[in-house]
Amino acid sequence: xxxxxxxxxxxxxxxxxxxxxxxxxxxxxxxxxxxxxxxxxxxxxxxxxxxxxxxxxxxxxxxxxxxxxxxxxxxxxxxxxxxxxxxxxxxxxxxxxxxxxxxxxxxxxxxxxxxxxxxxxxxxxxxxxxxxxxxxxxxxxxxxxxxxxxxxxxxxxxxxxxxxxxxxxxxxxxxxxxxxxxxxxxxxxxxxxxxxxxxxxxxxxxx
Ligand SMILES: [Fe+2]
Numbered sequence: 001x002x003x004x005x006x007x008x009x010x011x012x013x014x015x016x017x018x019x020x021x022x023x024x025x026x027x028x029x030x031x032x033x034x035x036x037x038x039x040x041x042x043x044x045x046x047x048x049x050x051x052x053x054x055x056x057x058x059x060x061x062x063x064x065x066x067x068x069x070x071x072x073x074x075x076x077x078x079x080x081x082x083x084x085x086x087x088x089x090x091x092x093x094x095x096x097x098x099x100x101x102x103x104x105x106x107x108x109x110x111x112x113x114x115x116x117x118x119x120x121x122x123x124x125x126x127x128x129x130x131x132x133x134x135x136x137x138x139x140x141x142x143x144x145x146x147x148x149x150x151x152x153x154x155x156x157x158x159x160x161x162x163x164x165x166x167x168x169x170x171x172x173x174x175x176x177x178x179x180x181x182x183x184x185x186x187x188x189x190x191x192x193x194x195x196x197x198x199x200x201x202x203x204x205x206x207x
Pocket of ligand 1: 071087
């Protein structure tokens with residue numbers, strides 16, 4: 001049998017063997033949107049929104065992973081409380097990531113997914129592999145939230161201008177609000193108040 005005949009026989013033979021190691025070309029290129037969607041949103045609008053949502057997605061995936069890193073590596077007297085808080089915020093970011101990614105897909109675009117692509121895209125500073133002190137962990141998380149919140153405000157306004165109300169609603173109701181709440185829970189941990197012995201605020205050293 002020639003190679004061609006073997007290939008033809010394989011295509012027509014039904015058997016129980018798994019067809020592993022398969023590769024063919026992509027069915028849609030990254031950075032494009034499918035145009036045959038009955039969404040009443042023009043292709044240029046969906047292109048701009050999916051591009052912006054992918055930035056938000058990359059930053060949210062990075063923040064999600066920064067929470068897990070902090071959950072694992074936290075040290076010190078507040079270990080238990082922060083270990084649990086970081087994991088709660090991680091779980092909430094997992095939900096947010098899924099909502100953003102699925103919004104990109106439903107707009108006809110393609111969501112970033114893999115860590116290497118996320119690392120190339122995110123605006124959040126890469127932390128070291130090693131452990132850091134709690135105030136540094138929390139500061140890094142707050143800086144990441146600030147980038148995401150700033151982007152949310154701009155993106156929500158732009159989505160509204162372009163008539164993409166679904167993206168506006170997602171960004172405000174699900175992403176912005178959750179990030180604002182997480183900022184509150186984190187930033188209160190950086191307020192330097194006495195734990196046991198109360199001190200007159202005026203008598204305390206500032207700085
Ligand atoms: Fe855990």
